[in-house]
Amino acid sequence: MLAASAQSQSADDPLSGLVVGDHADPEVPKGWTTVRVRAAALNHHDVWSLRGVGLPADRLPMVLGCDAAGVTDDGEEVIVHAVIASPGWTGDETLDPRRSLLSEVHDGTLAEVVAVPKGNLVLKPEGLSFEHAACLPTAWLTAYRMLFTNAGVRPGDTVLVQGAAGGVATAAVQLGSAAGVRMWVTSREAAKGEQAVALGADRAFGSGERLPERVDAVLETVGAATWSHSINSLRPGGTVVISGATSGDNPDKAELTKVFFKQLRVIGSTMGSRTELESLARFVVTSGIEPVVDSTMPLADARDGFARMVEGQVAGKVVFTV
Known part of the structure; x- marks a missing residue:
């Protein structure tokens, strides 16, 4: 599948470790499922990962990305919640001391397909585009x-x-x-x-x-x-x-x-829960809010989006479409 991944890391030249190309399909652990990504958004977290902050080198290569919206195998349109709780955790996942985000332990969302726990999916409300939905999770x-x-x-x-x-x-x-x-x-x-x-x-x-x-x-x-x-x-x-x-x-x-x-x-305050993401998505639709999108481009051109963020040119979200 096509993906944008960190293959190496450099504090001074983060783009040197970014590879946009073929990547193995994600593994799907028990209790997880896959989402075919329609839109994914870029975060500073992704650039920091390329700089070697928060992503240990022994986990490379790692598909980057926390934010995405797409379609499940049974045709449901969903938003991906990026906070991954540890096995057996119950309650607010943001309070789990062993929590992680997609692209820290498990491959992230800047790919044609992403694997996530089934409980991390939020139904995308009608009237919310995939591009705007992808802006919400982080x-x-x-x-x-x-x-x-x-x-x-x-x-x-x-x-x-x-x-x-x-x-x-x-x-x-x-x-x-x-x-x-x-x-x-x-x-x-x-x-x-x-x-x-x-x-x-x-x-x-x-x-x-x-x-x-x-x-x-x-x-x-x-x-x-x-x-x-x-x-x-x-x-x-x-x-x-x-x-x-x-x-x-x-x-x-x-x-x-x-x-x-x-x-x-x-x-x-750190991130938010799946329940809050669900409420946020409904509020955005009912209030008529449109998240500010800096630019939209195909995932194949992801390097251009990363370059905009590294150079400080971004005003709003950079969204990649698949």
């Missing part, structure tokens, strides 16, 4: 859990999103706006802030800029560079939800005094 699911499960925001609340242009941030703006939440964003570049406003954000501010009022929640994926601003931006009793630290995980100040004095909640 960045969009992460944003959904941050907003609605862990921050617990309600219509009328104000949420600050640090780093306007990231995949999770973009998804959060669209989701929050559709739910009646007032969404504010920060960005180092005015143009990226303007793009967020065009997608539904109420206001955009420069990184570190003083806000006109305190917010109910902050969604934090930047880390060290914005941590103090996030804490200072919260109202007493507010919540900061963190799901990443792209600028580093060691801020100059932990702000512990402000955390306890203002009774702030600091919540970690």
Whole structure:
């Protein structure tokens, strides 16, 4: 089958290890099934795998990709949930200490066919294209859990999103706006802030800029560079939800005094559950949300999509069609 896989790794030249070509069909363990992929989306996770982060070299070659939508052998149109629980785990799979994502232990979704546990399939709602469905399982699911499960925001609340242009941030703006939440964003570049406003954000501010009022929640994926601003931006009793630290995980100040004095909640968030993915897909359809797609191209041209991401040219999701 055709697949995009990591054959080797290089921190400085990640594309050198990417091979787009023939790959063995996936093995199908007991309790698993196969999905014929119709669309798959690219994530920074895939580039980091090529750089040697999170994917041990002894697991190569590995088909890359976490996000996909396709068709089962019996004709059902489905979205693939990428979080793989360990054998015997019950409950929220994101809390399983031995969990993995597709493309970390088992071959991923950038292929004509992907094998997944039967319980990892979500029926694709009518009215949701394969291309848009393929955008949901990683960045969009992460944003959904941050907003609605862990921050617990309600219509009328104000949420600050640090780093306007990231995949999770973009998804959060669209989701929050559709739910009646007032969404504010920060960005180092005015143009990226303007793009967020065009997608539904109420206001955009420069990184570190003083806000006109305190917010109910902050969604934090930047880390060290914005941590103090996030804490200072919260109202007493507010919540900061963190799901990443792209600028580093060691801020100059932990702000512990402000955390306890203002009774702030600091919540970690990772991906989301299959149930949340199901709810997310329904919400996207009923709200008329269209995930932002940077570009769509055949899987055979996957190298071009990876190059766009490595060069920092992506605005929205890169989607490969099969």
